[in-house]
Amino acid sequence: MTTNPGPCAIVPTDNLKPEVLDRLEAIIAGRRATPGNLLPVLHEAQEIMGYVPAPMQAAIAAGLNLPGSDIFGTMSFYSMFAWKPRGKYIVRMCQSPPCHVNGAENMLQALQAELGLAVGQTTADGLFTLELSACLGICEVAPAMQINEVVHGNLTREKIGQIIADYRAGKAPDFRQLPYSTKDYRHYKHCPAEPVLMDNVGLIDPMEIQAYLDRGGYGALKKALTTMTPEAVVEEVKTSGLRGRGGAGFPAGLKWSFTRPLTVTPKYIVCNADEGEPGTIKDRYLMEGDPHKVLEGMAIAGYAVGASRGFIYCRGEYYLSQHRLQHAINQATAQGFLGEKLFGTDFSFNVEIRSGGGCYICGEETALIESVEGKRGYPRLKPPFPGVSGLWGRPTVVNNVETLSSVPAIINRGGAWYKSLGTPDTSGTKIYQVIGHVQTPQIVEAPVGLTLRELIDTYGGGLRPGRSFKMCQTGGASAGLVTAESLDVPMDFGSLAEAGGALGSGTMLVMDESTCVLDFLRAVAVFFAHESCGQCTPCREGTLRLLQTITRIYQGRGKMEDLAFLERLAATLQDASYCPLGQSAGVPLMSALKHFRPEIEAHIQEKKCRAGACQAHPS
Amino acid sequence: MPPSILTINGATHSFEAGQTILDVALGSGITVPTLCNYKDTTPTGACRVCVVEVEGARTLLPACATQAAPGMVVQTESPRVVEARKMVIELLLASGNHNCLVCEANGECELQSLAYRYQVTTPDFANPPDTPYYYEDDNHMLVRDFSKCVMCGRCVRACNEWQVNQAIAIGYRGAHNKIVARGDFPYVNSDCVFCGECLQACPVGAILDKHAIGQGRPWERRLVRTTCPYCGVGCQVDVHVKDGRMVKVTGADAIPNLGKLCAKGRFGWHFVDHPDRLKTPLIKENGAFREAGWDEALDLVASRLKDIRDKEGPEKIGGWCSARVTNEENYLMQKLMRAVIGTNHVDHCARL
Numbered sequence: 001m002t003t004n005p006g007p008c009a010i011v012p013t014d015n016l017k018p019e020v021l022d023r024l025e026a027i028i029a030g031r032r033a034t035p036g037n038l039l040p041v042l043h044e045a046q047e048i049m050g051y052v053p054a055p056m057q058a059a060i061a062a063g064l065n066l067p068g069s070d071i072f073g074t075m076s077f078y079s080m081f082a083w084k085p086r087g088k089y090i091v092r093m094c095q096s097p098p099c100h101v102n103g104a105e106n107m108l109q110a111l112q113a114e115l116g117l118a119v120g121q122t123t124a125d126g127l128f129t130l131e132l133s134a135c136l137g138i139c140e141v142a143p144a145m146q147i148n149e150v151v152h153g154n155l156t157r158e159k160i161g162q163i164i165a166d167y168r169a170g171k172a173p174d175f176r177q178l179p180y181s182t183k184d185y186r187h188y189k190h191c192p193a194e195p196v197l198m199d200n201v202g203l204i205d206p207m208e209i210q211a212y213l214d215r216g217g218y219g220a221l222k223k224a225l226t227t228m229t230p231e232a233v234v235e236e237v238k239t240s241g242l243r244g245r246g247g248a249g250f251p252a253g254l255k256w257s258f259t260r261p262l263t264v265t266p267k268y269i270v271c272n273a274d275e276g277e278p279g280t281i282k283d284r285y286l287m288e289g290d291p292h293k294v295l296e297g298m299a300i301a302g303y304a305v306g307a308s309r310g311f312i313y314c315r316g317e318y319y320l321s322q323h324r325l326q327h328a329i330n331q332a333t334a335q336g337f338l339g340e341k342l343f344g345t346d347f348s349f350n351v352e353i354r355s356g357g358g359c360y361i362c363g364e365e366t367a368l369i370e371s372v373e374g375k376r377g378y379p380r381l382k383p384p385f386p387g388v389s390g391l392w393g394r395p396t397v398v399n400n401v402e403t404l405s406s407v408p409a410i411i412n413r414g415g416a417w418y419k420s421l422g423t424p425d426t427s428g429t430k431i432y433q434v435i436g437h438v439q440t441p442q443i444v445e446a447p448v449g450l451t452l453r454e455l456i457d458t459y460g461g462g463l464r465p466g467r468s469f470k471m472c473q474t475g476g477a478s479a480g481l482v483t484a485e486s487l488d489v490p491m492d493f494g495s496l497a498e499a500g501g502a503l504g505s506g507t508m509l510v511m512d513e514s515t516c517v518l519d520f521l522r523a524v525a526v527f528f529a530h531e532s533c534g535q536c537t538p539c540r541e542g543t544l545r546l547l548q549t550i551t552r553i554y555q556g557r558g559k560m561e562d563l564a565f566l567e568r569l570a571a572t573l574q575d576a577s578y579c580p581l582g583q584s585a586g587v588p589l590m591s592a593l594k595h596f597r598p599e600i601e602a603h604i605q606e607k608k609c610r611a612g613a614c615q616a617h618p619s
Numbered sequence: 620m621p622p623s624i625l626t627i628n629g630a631t632h633s634f635e636a637g638q639t640i641l642d643v644a645l646g647s648g649i650t651v652p653t654l655c656n657y658k659d660t661t662p663t664g665a666c667r668v669c670v671v672e673v674e675g676a677r678t679l680l681p682a683c684a685t686q687a688a689p690g691m692v693v694q695t696e697s698p699r700v701v702e703a704r705k706m707v708i709e710l711l712l713a714s715g716n717h718n719c720l721v722c723e724a725n726g727e728c729e730l731q732s733l734a735y736r737y738q739v740t741t742p743d744f745a746n747p748p749d750t751p752y753y754y755e756d757d758n759h760m761l762v763r764d765f766s767k768c769v770m771c772g773r774c775v776r777a778c779n780e781w782q783v784n785q786a787i788a789i790g791y792r793g794a795h796n797k798i799v800a801r802g803d804f805p806y807v808n809s810d811c812v813f814c815g816e817c818l819q820a821c822p823v824g825a826i827l828d829k830h831a832i833g834q835g836r837p838w839e840r841r842l843v844r845t846t847c848p849y850c851g852v853g854c855q856v857d858v859h860v861k862d863g864r865m866v867k868v869t870g871a872d873a874i875p876n877l878g879k880l881c882a883k884g885r886f887g888w889h890f891v892d893h894p895d896r897l898k899t900p901l902i903k904e905n906g907a908f909r910e911a912g913w914d915e916a917l918d919l920v921a922s923r924l925k926d927i928r929d930k931e932g933p934e935k936i937g938g939w940c941s942a943r944v945t946n947e948e949n950y951l952m953q954k955l956m957r958a959v960i961g962t963n964h965v966d967h968c969a970r971l
């Protein structure tokens with residue numbers, strides 16, 4: 001990796017074909033009135049030729065009345081946009097920790113051999129372009145890749161050969177026809193407790209609003225609008241104790257109560273469906289399987305805080321989620337569950353989907369807001385918090401998909417009932433995700449407080465035969481590791497934090513003793529170096545140095561001074577970075593040094609991998 | 620509203636609403652080092668050089684972008700602060716090719732000053748010098764050397780907020796971040812108008828005045844404050860002079876331009892030493908010019924003008940003056956035309 005992409009782009013001399021220009025102009029005309037229209041226009045424009053060449057960028061700049069350099073400046077921030085020709089099929093191989101510990105590097109080699117390509121190249125026939133990707137949100141089928149809209153998981157060499165052969169033969173699946181992206185939720189092992197979130201998933205047709213209505217859908221919205229004041233809704237959610245499921249665990253009711261009294265209008269609800277935290281796959285099941293529940297939660301939130309407009313910021317790789325959500329929005333609008341004057345009240349609520357472009361940082365709420373405004377996803381300084389000044393400077397409540405999907409049940413059955421579920425620290429139910437070295441990676445909804453041991457043994461099917469537990473990265477890529485002594489900690493926000501981990505998004509990356517801790521750290525470092533937005537120095541430069549130094553040690557070229565440097569670097573990352581991404585980029589490393597220092601030092605002093613996993617120097 | 624009070628390094632200071640910690644510190648004579656902060660542009664809080672310790676805050680906070688609040692207790696040079704600053708400086712030094720020996724910015728570089736102040740040497744994890752960095756040298760005015768760029772974003776804010784030329788932006792992501800013009804093109808193929816405001820804003824040697832390269836160190840140059848000769852705005856400029864010759868021009872932070880200049884004022888001064896420059900009047904005889912004295916030339920002009928006025932009438936004469944002379948000279952020119960010649964045909968090149 002270099003720190004600079006090298007020479008400037010070649011200045012194009014070619015012009016757009018008239019038919020391309022016509023389509024582009026239609027796209028621009030259709031979006032001219034959309035606030036923050038640059039990203040939607042870029043997404044649509046890219047479909048014309050598969051990339052957005054410079055003349056197209058210039059036409060967009062002119063059409064949207066934006067500075068020319070802003071078009072490229074913004075699009076080059078997002079992984080999913082290209083400005084040079086690419087193949088018909090974009091093969092995105094995941095390289096994040098969940099896939100990495102399941103052999104993604106070997107699968108990448110197999111892919112490269114199969115396609116005869118290095119990463120970034122396109123086959124001579126123009127069919128395939130091979131790209132590496134950060135976590136695609138499909139970790140239950142790791143190692144995994146995505147080809148255009150379609151997920152291909154549980155990869156083996158043979159399977160890769162077959163998949164590529166099928167595409168070559170013109171047999172590319174249509175994602176819209178698939179029942180789900182990865183796996184059938186019904187086949188998972190379920191928790192005996194009554195589900196609050198997943199009650200419809202797998203049972204109803206997500207493309208049929210009637211199926212949702214038959215299960216009592218939109219009843220909570222009706223109840224809130226016709227029998228409760230907005231303040232009462234906020235109170236009910238406060239009573240429920242619901243804490244945000246996006247990772248930080250901030251009490252949702254409290255967040256709403258800051259925005260409710262503000263007189264500034266308009267206000268906005270943003271549903272955070274960016275789901276980029278490695279190992280996190282839960283929101284996808286809700287959006288694909290029960291999209292109306294998400295919409296209902298958003299509308300109730302809108303009523304509670306006085307917002308009449310909602311945005312769903314859904315990660316760009318979740319094609320099926322976006323498809324189902326858009327269909328649900330259309331149906332709900334047609335039947336009067338979204339739109340103007342709902343249930344005969346004065347409350348109106350409209351929802352629009354915004355697609356991300358392949359950026360983890362855009363899951364951070366202020367970066368997300370910048371992105372919806374059509375800019376680079378640079379986090380903003382807080383305060384002011386979005387609840388006071390968010391989208392276009394207006395009060396904006398940002399909540400995770402799972403958080404919002406919990407709201408209808410809270411309204412239907414009361415905050416006190418919800419509070420009775422879970423633990424005193426974290427009420428309600430949680431969608432846990434168990435991935436990595438377990439026999440049956442899956443998600444499970446359970447009352448908060450499940451232990452890691454139960455999650456692994458009961459729902460993850462236990463470790464693979466003959467393997468023993470080494471460590472678990474809790475809550476996502478930015479959190480610490482826990483070892484066997486924490487297997488019985490109830491997994492809520494407080495207890496896991498105390499154990500040196502984090503509940504985060506509720507994902508648990510389980511690793512057995514065949515995992516080299518440095519190899520794991522390297523995959524984490526690749527992730528952060530790839531996903532740093534680059535706004536601030538410590539994270540932009542520090543994540544790169546973290547990766548370089550860890551790689552050097554992993555390859556047997558480390559020095560003991562490297563560890564002192566890494567510790568200093570991690571401290572500065574935590575103390576001086578602009579946003580939580582940089583602040584947490586060194587946390588897994590520090591945690592690993594706490595638990596596995598001798599193993600790491602052995603790589604330096606003895607050039608030896610105790611796990612026997614490093615290719616550079618097997619034990 | 621009465622001023623509020625906060626504490627910096629143990630002493631109390633009063634401040635007004637809207638001031639940042641940096642404003643208060645600087646106003647009280649406490650130097651907090653900065654890098655990305657740039658006069659009168661939106662503070663981004665991005666470089667993290669100015670971080671300070673604020674009691675009760677989980678992390679360090681950027682002084683340039685954090686509002687002062689009543690009762691705040693701030694430390695600007697605590698060990699925790701210094702440790703973070705040093706690492707930030709180390710990371711910046713490592714991010715490029717910072718060998719000051721032949722760098723144009725040597726002696727006036729803000730990164731170099733920071734390294735000196737905190738005694739940070741080039742870290743051994745620095746990039747190998749052969750890391751490919753883009754180097755742009757295809758126009759007559761500016762050189763861009765990305766091996767020195769610290770991604771402070773000052774050039775972008777200068778271009779967008781000061782000059783409103785909107786020619787450059789930050790492109791790419793993370794450590795790939797780079798200043799881009801249009802589709803990451805050279806300036807000549809972009810919307811850049813070569814005002815050079817980005818050059819003036821750059822704290823390091825990443826954007827260079829092409830003609831000044833190798834023409835002398837800052838301490839060898841003398842600054843002469845003067846008025847730009849080009850237009851009626853009257854921008855104040857500092858002419859950098861070495862050994863009696865002009866080396867470069869920078870905008871002076873004075874009324875009316877506050878440091879800003881246009882392409883002509885900043886880069887259009889090479890006529891001063893140009894061999895083609897007129898040094899005596901020339902008279903054309905038989906199709907060729909010959910040098911002449913002022914008396915001879917003025918006598919000739921006066922007699923020819925008189926001839927034409929008497930024979931053809933005054934309306935056959937017009938006076939056309941220059942924007943590069945003073946208002947008083949322009950006034951005299953029109954007076955000459957109207958009162959002496961008797962014509963109303965008076966014009967001025969600034970109408971073009």
Ligand SMILES: Cc1cc2nc3c(=O)[nH]c(=O)nc-3n(C[C@H](O)[C@H](O)[C@H](O)COP(=O)(O)O)c2cc1C
Nearest residue numbers: 244245246272274275276363364365399400403580
């Ligand atoms: C780097 C980073 C990435 C994040 N990614 C996500 C995400 O993908 N989805 C999400 O819901 N929250 C994410 N968050 C958390 C959001 O900033 C925000 O706290 C959350 O959306 C608030 O909703 P909640 O209170 O319902 O959890 C991320 C935060 C950070 C710092």
Ligand code: SF4
Nearest residue numbers: 533534535539579582
């Ligand atoms: S910490 Fe990283 S992700 Fe956050 S603002 Fe800084 S560079 Fe961007």
Ligand code: SF4
Nearest residue numbers: 717719722728823824
């Ligand atoms: S930019 Fe500054 S620190 Fe870098 S080489 Fe030039 S003078 Fe030295």
Ligand code: SF4
Nearest residue numbers: 778811812814815817
């Ligand atoms: S020279 Fe002027 S217009 Fe060109 S990039 Fe620099 S500031 Fe912008």
Ligand code: SF4
Nearest residue numbers: 768769771772774821
């Ligand atoms: S070119 Fe100069 S002003 Fe612009 S970002 Fe780089 S260092 Fe800063």
Ligand code: FES
Nearest residue numbers: 664666667669683
């Ligand atoms: S000067 Fe404050 S962060 Fe750069």
